[in-house]
Amino acid sequence: METQISANNDPLAAAYLAMEHSAFYDVPLKNFAAPWTNEEQSLFVPLNDYSVTVIGMVRDEVPFNQLLSADLLYQGDPALGLPPYSPANNDHYEALEVSGVPLKDALVAARQSDLNGLPATATAGVITSRQAARAFFIAGTNRAMFRFTLLNHLCLDLEQIKDTNRAADRVRQDIPRSPGGDSRLFLNNCVGCHAGMDPLVQAYAYYDYDEVAGRLLYTPGQVRPKYLINADNFKPGYVTPDDQWDNYWRAGPNALLDWDSALPGRGNGAKSLGVELANSQAFASCQTKKVFKAVCLREPVDSADHAQIAAMSDSFRANNYSLKRLFAESAVYCRGE
Ligand code: HEC
Structure with a gap:
């Protein structure tokens, strides 16, 4: 070399x-x-x-x-x-x-x-690989699939993108509105994740993991029972009727994730949600940071590193989202270290 x-x-x-x-x-x-x-x-x-x-x-x-x-x-x-x-x-x-x-x-x-x-x-x-279903559609409420996709591919923990100013109209019935008898907790904390997350996770409403058969389960037109559990926690809460997702986080502080303005920010099912997530600037810079760390064997530290990450993430988008090219560019940047 x-x-x-x-x-x-x-x-x-x-x-x-x-x-x-x-x-x-x-x-x-x-x-x-x-x-x-x-x-x-x-x-x-x-x-x-x-x-x-x-x-x-x-x-x-x-x-x-x-x-x-x-x-x-x-x-x-x-x-x-x-x-x-x-x-x-x-x-x-x-x-x-x-x-x-x-x-x-x-x-x-x-x-x-x-x-x-x-x-x-x-x-x-x-998202619809057997392995992802086995890891993230298993049990629970399908929110885990979203949480881990965000963590792994937008490099964001939900904690970092909490926004308590989005409408709570799509928060499911299983989320108590006065946890421990205190509605302020819902408004100041729970809503920060659930108001934005629940209408996105709706995209997965027809997917599940069948533990007995050991495989992904898909029931078009039929919302999985896990979306409707614990309805008594808050009866007037949202009852999922279908797989239509909406991205409330295109407005407010999470507009900073830089969603693709050519996309509608809503749709039906997992595929269009995947397009929404993977065409954000947050996705491109996350892939870039991960490759940088894998190749340079360290976190970016100084302004030169951060400028390099920004340049590579632009290059990633301009060069047909080639991850291989990101590996090559990172290797050139970190050579001799
Ligand atoms: C930082 C983001 C975040 C905040 C804040 C948050 N949640 Fe959640 N919540 C999640 C995620 C992610 C899941 C899915 C967890 C999983 O299945 O791995 C979840 C799941 C749940 C569930 C379903 C658990 C189950 O699997 O049956 C309930 C109920 C819930 N949250 C209630 C609350 C309440 C009440 C609050 C406020 C006190 C709250 N959440 C605050 C992110 C959040």
Whole structure:
């Protein structure tokens, strides 16, 4: 790599060349994606349809803003003779890992709807992967899927984007309006997350994880029972009728996330919500910061680092959301450190 940099005076090309080594896909990139696929954010989880899809998208420079909406999953090449993809277990990916075949050569793209049987319009990239369903649609109220998507892909904890000035008309019945007998607590705290979050999580109203079958469950037109639990906590609260989501956070302080003004800020289902989230500036700068940290092995610290992150996140958007390019640009910036 060093020779190429000095010889050709084209460090970006050299960094791209370095990524042609299969080790890049088998170690750093795998470790980059693995923590997003489980609640514990652990690296030490088997390969799965979520992490492998990320790795494949990077290799093929699939525009990364499709991560949360595409009808796409990567799998091991059928020619490898692994157990085929199953929507009900992870055997395919575990066998792929055990096989030791370099991921750079092993992965092929597939239409997700062909693999998991969802209608194409109901696919939403890694959100509707088996692994994400298993980790984030399991039990609960489906708010976990939103919380972890925000954390992993917009680098935001809900605590940071609380906004108590949004209308509470879509907050579900399960949220008590006078927790502990004190309505001020609802107005000063609970509403800060639930007013904005609940109308977004409505996008997932037809999705669930079937623990017995071990697979994603999708019931078009039928709101999952988990959306209607604990109705007695506040009877006049919102009763979810369908999967129509609205982004109340386009107004108020969270306009700073810089949503795409060409999009309507509302829609039906997980796919259009994925488009909404992944086309925000917050998504682009989050991917950039994550890659910077993965490559430079440190947090950005000074103004030069922050200027670099801003420049790379613009370049990410201008270059068809290529995550591979972000890796190359980060490698050039941090070389010699
Ligand atoms: C910082 C954001 C935030 C604030 C503030 C907040 N919540 Fe939540 N709430 C969440 C998230 C995220 C979930 C989903 C948690 C999960 O399932 O992983 C949730 C889930 C819930 C649930 C459903 C629990 C279940 O799974 O059955 C209830 C009830 C609830 N919150 C009540 C409240 C009340 C009452 C307050 C105010 C005292 C409050 N929340 C404040 C983010 C917040």
